[in-house]
Amino acid sequence: MPPLLPRMNGKAAKPSPRMTVPVERSIDHCYVYHEGKRLPGEYHFSSALEKAHEASDGFVWLSLKEPDNAQMERVADAFSIHKLIVEDAVLAHQRPKVERYDDQLFIVVRSVNYADDEEVTDARQIISTGEAQMLIGRDFIISVRHNAWLNRLAQELDQEPELTALGPAAIAWKIANDLVEDYSVATAALSADVDELENEVFTPERKINIDKIYMYKREILEMKHATAPLGPALRTGIAANKDVLGKQIRSYFRDVLDNAMIVNDQVAGFDERLSSLLDASVAKVTMQQNSDMRTISAVVGMAAAPTLIAGIYGMNFTHMPELDSRYGYPVALLLMLLVVLLMFWWFRRNNWL
Incomplete structure (x- = not known):
């Protein structure tokens, strides 16, 4: 039985409308680019496309931070976004993927952040993952971040007008490339930590901390889940979307693919080494x-x-x-x-x- 509404003057009161948060609360920035250069100032997301259409080669970069469903629907109305993309953009913790919706390309890349185990209080904070989503249209790109940092990219792109002149897909490549470069930073730090664990295990008469080995194995497993699907997704996406991704951008994405595969091999190697360390530790104990x-x-x-x-x-x-x-x-x-x-x-x- 539905709950009874309070009555006013003998009539049931109407339920109060649900409060919605303005879209502006989730916007990092909304820029318009023309001939590879960012126009001064920021624009409202609902009118940015009109400004971009004033130039034949202009496009919009709208960056969002963790929008809710109502906010994303308003953005979708302004940019004619497919409704399935709206659902994916609101939900985080997705696998890396490249999907095509009509003439729009949706790319998901996971972010990886590494922190020294001596600087954190919770073992799960050593490797934290986030998510960056990129929707590429003919004259716009919408980036959505969940626990990922993309703020420095706008300033870097201002120094590379020849890159932004290639269109919205160039910004998508820049975002993906920076996130994959962070993978390399994390794997370099993990390599040093795994080497240290090996020294602890194989040094005679040294106390072995098996819990620490299990902790790193769990963190590396989380990193593997975030990075391993990216390679196959990029390989398929590059081959199947040549009309959206130009020849030069495809070559850039292939470089990202190579770096991602290198990271995958390194992470798989760390996992095998830690498994061997567990076996050696148990045997030594x-x-x-x-x-x-x-x-x-x-x-x-x-x-x-x-x-x-x-x-x-x-x-x-x-x-x-x-x-x-x-x-x-x-x-x-x-x-x-x-x-x-x-x-x-x-x-x-x-x-x-």
């Missing part, structure tokens, strides 16, 4: 435990021999010849000492101690 058990057994054995002799002398029998001997006590102690020394020599000779 098992051997250490066996050695400890042998040492404990040797000590218990050495303690058992004099205990046996003392137990025999502690029995209360009337006819015990040693009771009448003047040197029975020191002889018994000497016998205990000799037995312990003999056992110590034998255990030491066989590396039990």
Whole structure:
């Protein structure tokens, strides 16, 4: 049964309209480019296309940060975006992909950020991932970021007018290229950390932190999920969308593809090395435990021999010849000492101690 609405003057009150957040709250910037140069100032997303159409080769770059469904629908109305793209742009944590919707190309690239394990309080913060989505149209590009930073790109592109002159796809390439370059930074840091873990495992008599190995293996697995699908997606997307991606832009994206595949190989190598380190650590701990058990057994054995002799002398029998001997006590102690020394020599000779 639906909840009853409060009544006013005998009539049910109408539900209050849901409050919506203005689109401007999610906009990083809205720029218009003409002949490779960014026009001064920013434009409203609803009128930016009109300004771009004043020039035959102008286009719009609209950058959004984590828009909600209502905000994205307003942007879709202004730029005639396919409704399926609206759903994907609002939802984060998607696999890297390249999809075609009519004359619009939708690209998703995951971002990877690495932090030193000594600078974070939560192990899951060592490698954090985000997402950058790029919608390429004939005269616009809309970038949507979720936990990813793209702010520095606009200033860098101002220094490369020959690149932006290639159109909206050039900005998409720049975003993808910068994110994949961050992969290389993360893999370089991970390589140093994995080398350090190997030194800890294979250095004799050094304590092994297996939890740390598991922590890095889990983080590398998360990075693999973020980067591994990008290579196949770019390879298919470049081959199937030559009408949207010009020849020069395709060559640029192939360079991104090569770098992504290199990172994938490195991450797979890290995963294999960590698996080997886990096996070696378990074997080393098992051997250490066996050695400890042998040492404990040797000590218990050495303690058992004099205990046996003392137990025999502690029995209360009337006819015990040693009771009448003047040197029975020191002889018994000497016998205990000799037995312990003999056992110590034998255990030491066989590396039990």
